[in-house]
Amino acid sequence: MDTSENQPGVQSPDLAAAQAQIAALEQALAEAKAREERYRLLSDAALEGILIHERGIILDANAALGAMFGYAVHDLIGQDALILAAPDTRPLVAQKIAANFAGAYTGTGLRSDGSTFPIEINGRPILYRGRAARLAVIRDLTEVLAAQEALRRTQERYRMLAEHVRDVIWTMDASGRFTYVSPSVEYLRGYTAEEVMQQSLDQVLTPASLAQVEDYLQALRAGSNDPDLLDPDRRYVLEQPCKDGSTIWTETKVNLIRNVDGRPIGVLGVSRDITERRRFEAALAQERTLLRTLIDNLPDSVFVKDLQGRFLLNNAESLRRMGVSSQEETLGKVTADFFPEKAAEWDALEQQVIRTGRKLVHEEGVIRSDGDEHWIRSTQFPLYDQQGTMIGLAFINQDLTEQKAAERQQYELEMERERTAVLERFIGDASHSFKTPLTTMRVSLGVLRRTDDPAKVAEHLNILSLQVDYLERTLDDLLNLIQLDRDLTLELERLDARDLIDAAVRSGQTMALGKGHTLEWQRPDMGFPVFGDFSRLKRTLDVILLNAVNYTPYGGTITFGVKSEGRQVCITVADTGIGIPDTDLPYIFNRFYRVDPARDVSTGGMGVGLTIARKIVEAHRGWIKVESVPGQGTTFKIYLPVAQ
Numbered sequence: 136m137d138t139s140e141n142q143p144g145v146q147s148p149d150l151a152a153a154q155a156q157i158a159a160l161e162q163a164l165a166e167a168k169a170r171e172e173r174y175r176l177l178s179d180a181a182l183e184g185i186l187i188h189e190r191g192i193i194l195d196a197n198a199a200l201g202a203m204f205g206y207a208v209h210d211l212i213g214q215d216a217l218i219l220a221a222p223d224t225r226p227l228v229a230q231k232i233a234a235n236f237a238g239a240y241t242g243t244g245l246r247s248d249g250s251t252f253p254i255e256i257n258g259r260p261i262l263y264r265g266r267a268a269r270l271a272v273i274r275d276l277t278e279v280l281a282a283q284e285a286l287r288r289t290q291e292r293y294r295m296l297a298e299h300v301r302d303v304i305w306t307m308d309a310s311g312r313f314t315y316v317s318p319s320v321e322y323l324r325g326y327t328a329e330e331v332m333q334q335s336l337d338q339v340l341t342p343a344s345l346a347q348v349e350d351y352l353q354a355l356r357a358g359s360n361d362p363d364l365l366d367p368d369r370r371y372v373l374e375q376p377c378k379d380g381s382t383i384w385t386e387t388k389v390n391l392i393r394n395v396d397g398r399p400i401g402v403l404g405v406s407r408d409i410t411e412r413r414r415f416e417a418a419l420a421q422e423r424t425l426l427r428t429l430i431d432n433l434p435d436s437v438f439v440k441d442l443q444g445r446f447l448l449n450n451a452e453s454l455r456r457m458g459v460s461s462q463e464e465t466l467g468k469v470t471a472d473f474f475p476e477k478a479a480e481w482d483a484l485e486q487q488v489i490r491t492g493r494k495l496v497h498e499e500g501v502i503r504s505d506g507d508e509h510w511i512r513s514t515q516f517p518l519y520d521q522q523g524t525m526i527g528l529a530f531i532n533q534d535l536t537e538q539k540a541a542e543r544q545q546y547e548l549e550m551e552r553e554r555t556a557v558l559e560r561f562i563g564d565a566s567h568s569f570k571t572p573l574t575t576m577r578v579s580l581g582v583l584r585r586t587d588d589p590a591k592v593a594e595h596l597n598i599l600s601l602q603v604d605y606l607e608r609t610l611d612d613l614l615n616l617i618q619l620d621r622d623l624t625l626e627l628e629r630l631d632a633r634d635l636i637d638a639a640v641r642s643g644q645t646m647a648l649g650k651g652h653t654l655e656w657q658r659p660d661m662g663f664p665v666f667g668d669f670s671r672l673k674r675t676l677d678v679i680l681l682n683a684v685n686y687t688p689y690g691g692t693i694t695f696g697v698k699s700e701g702r703q704v705c706i707t708v709a710d711t712g713i714g715i716p717d718t719d720l721p722y723i724f725n726r727f728y729r730v731d732p733a734r735d736v737s738t739g740g741m742g743v744g745l746t747i748a749r750k751i752v753e754a755h756r757g758w759i760k761v762e763s764v765p766g767q768g769t770t771f772k773i774y775l776p777v778a779q
């Protein structure tokens with residue numbers, strides 16, 4: 136630094152004073168040097184490039200500037216500052232210098248190797264060593280711009296994302312004003328994002344939904360630090376008005392935006408349209424209500440249990456039958472809590488359904504809490520989830536008490552009708568059965584009164600005797616039937632079927648011969664023991680033999696037989712008679728049933744013989760079968776259990 140200009144001449148003879156002056160000057164010089172050194176150190180330490188020029192000619196520069204542009208600092212001194220600017224930036228720089236502009240502007244820097252880079256130039260006039268110069272602070276913007284670009288790209292990506300999802304993404308400041316709304320809002324609400332940005336909250340939410348978020352908004356406005364607000368997964372289901380006057384339902388997730396101190400300054404929200412889902416849920420709920428109403432109005436008791444037998448659901452009738460008034464009283468409870476004495480039995484049935492997976496129906500009488508006995512039909516079946524796993528059992532219990540009573544009444548009514556019909560038929564049959572022989576008897580009596588002819592007398596006495604026999608038999612049949620209906624006590628003994636047949640053949644022989652029939656019976660050597668009432672079983676064979684005789688034209692053959700069939704003894708009576716049509720076969724054992732009712736009584740009885748025969752056999756735990764070929768003959772088979 137040159138200070139000679141300001142140095143006064145040494146005119147004073149006072150050497151001491153002159154020396155003091157020199158010392159002061161030297162000190163000033165040293166201070167100035169030190170200052171300049173400090174300045175150099177400072178400017179070299181700076182990251183920004185510092186340049187001092189006078190009308191564009193570089194006077195000084197720091198190390199950072201040299202490094203930034205690729206020059207040694209001493210090479211730059213005396214150069215035109217414009218060599219540091221790219222050609223397109225030079226006019227701007229020249230203009231700023233000419234205008235002695237104070238402030239920052241950007242441009243493109245040019246390195247010594249010809250490469251360019253973005254720079255910010257902050258220029259202002261300064262006094263440099265007493266001369267009017269300019270100071271330029273130059274900042275390399277390469278990294279700043281790259282960071283800005285990266286930020287812009289990221290923002291762009293988020294924006295793209297926000298703008299391409301159906302969900303509406305939005306941000307709001309602490310005062311409740313929207314700062315961003317993604318365009319998808321238009322799909323949801325019909326308003327464009329720009330329109331929504333202008334809307335106040337009471338235009339965005341229905342009053343009820345607004346009330347729902349009021350606390351949250353208040354906390355936000357107050358900058359509250361409520362930990363509840365920190366919950367990053369806060370959700371609301373909100374109803375929002377649409378442009379067309381309708382409303383939609385959204386599920387809205389909100390996240391607080393905080394400043395560096397953690398104070399909430401806004402909200403980031405994502406709103407999703409759940410109108411369809413709500414509609415579906417509402418439909419489902421409605422369906423549930425409908426089903427509930429339905430099952431509650433059923434007269435049957437309907438309930439559901441889990442696999443541990445705990446009640447899950449009972450309809451109104453079920454609750455009533457259990458003697459409780461609300462569902463809560465049954466929840467979690469089991470059969471034993473309500474019907475302790477039935478629990479073991481019913482639990483076993485439930486276990487059976489769980490084990491087999493099959494529906495089970497059973498009927499039984501139960502005593503209800505009201506003490507009445509009820510007849511119940513219970514239908515229970517397994518319930519499965521969508522994966523096919525059994526999850527419980529459903530029960531439908533019908534009360535059959537009234538139905539049973541009605542059925543019984545109906546049955547009794549029918550029985551009564553049947554009895555009346557039987558009586559009418561009986562009176563008809565009986566009068567016919569009695570009238571004909573009585574007429575015959577009257578005729579014979581008339582003849583007897585008038586004649587002395589011994590032959591005629593004998594003939595008519597015989598007729599009278601036959602008719603009396605017939606009447607007696609008919610009356611016997613009727614009495615028998617009545618007695619058998621009332622009480623059928625058997626006098627059981629161990630007997631041999633062969634002896635039964637012997638007895639029947641013996642007593643029927645004359646009657647058969649009278650009609651020219653042959654009775655065939657080959658008594659086997661082997662015995663056929665049965666337990667039975669001899670006289671009753673003999674009566675059965677009598678009835679069958681009588682029919683065989685009556686319904687076989689003159690000169691027929693009636694064959695008896697006996698054999699073992701498994702654990703049964705089978706007695707057969709086969710004739711060569713007129714046979715029984717297939718259509719009549721199922722009915723011949725019914726009382727008063729006769730294949731041809733108009734048939735002459737002399738060839739048959741009142742249609743009760745086979746009824747009696749079957750009653751007797753069944754009382755012996757046996758059964759009668761009949762096989763017949765019309766025109767060829769009929770075979771009766773009597774089965775009786777073998778006596779051990």
Ligand code: ADP
Nearest residue numbers: 682683686723729730739740741742743744745
């Ligand atoms: P009925 O007193 O009329 O013989 P039954 O009850 O003994 O009454 O028999 C009912 C009907 O079965 C008879 O009226 C007859 O029509 C028919 N029937 C019974 N046995 C024979 C048989 N061996 N051959 C043909 N028809 C028979």
